[in-house]
Amino acid sequence: MWQPLYQSEGPAQVFLLMLSWLIAAFGNKTRRTWKEVILAYDNMCHVNNLKVARNDLPLPGDLKYIWKDINKIIDSLHINNHCDPRCKTLYDPQPIKEKNPSFNTMACEQTFAWMSRFKKIVCFMPKTHHHFYIHRMVKRRNAYISYCYLHGCRPIHAKKLDTKE
Structure with a gap:
């Protein structure tokens, strides 16, 4: 499931959008379920590095741990563009793709290309x-x-029409 971003893609806006989606989708599930959730984003290192993401969230009950419990990765298309070695160790999609080879980390990019x-x-x-x-x-x-x-x-998938004739 994906959620569109409007206007800008600042880490704070993305964090709030992801968090609201996580709470809506998994808020009534157990913490064990959260540990199975995989969230892929091209700039996950900056989103996860926000000050608000480092501490327990100011939410009731176990919801304060939802951000820490989920698996966060950088999608396969963008991981090679990250220069910081911590990005490749902390957010590498390869271990998840080895467990589940059909996992498509680039579904949103494909949807955006189709939508354009x-x-x-x-x-x-x-x-x-x-x-x-x-x-x-x-x-x-x-x-x-x-x-x-x-x-x-x-x-x-429909192919892009060649306008040159």
Whole structure:
């Protein structure tokens, strides 16, 4: 499941978005379940280095440990761009991919690449129509991809049209 970012991608905004999603998705689960959650993001080292992420969160009960309990990685596409050796040791996606070879750390990047094809169409829509249209497109695409993988086939992705003739 992915959540879009609007306006900027500052670590603080990303942290709050991730935390609100984690609480909504896993807030009623046990801490043991949280230890199985894998969160992949291209700039996870900076998000996890925020002052608020270093301490227990000011949340009730066990929720204060949710950020510390989950597994945080940098997606496979971006890990090689990180110069700090700690990034490659703390957030390396390879051990998780070895346990589960079908784990796709780049699902969001693939969705953004697919979505960028509709940029010119949605730019001419009013904001509320724009958000509704994107929401429905993503829901339908996710349902199609889930259906394909459930039935053992790979989804067909439309190829970018060559405009040169």
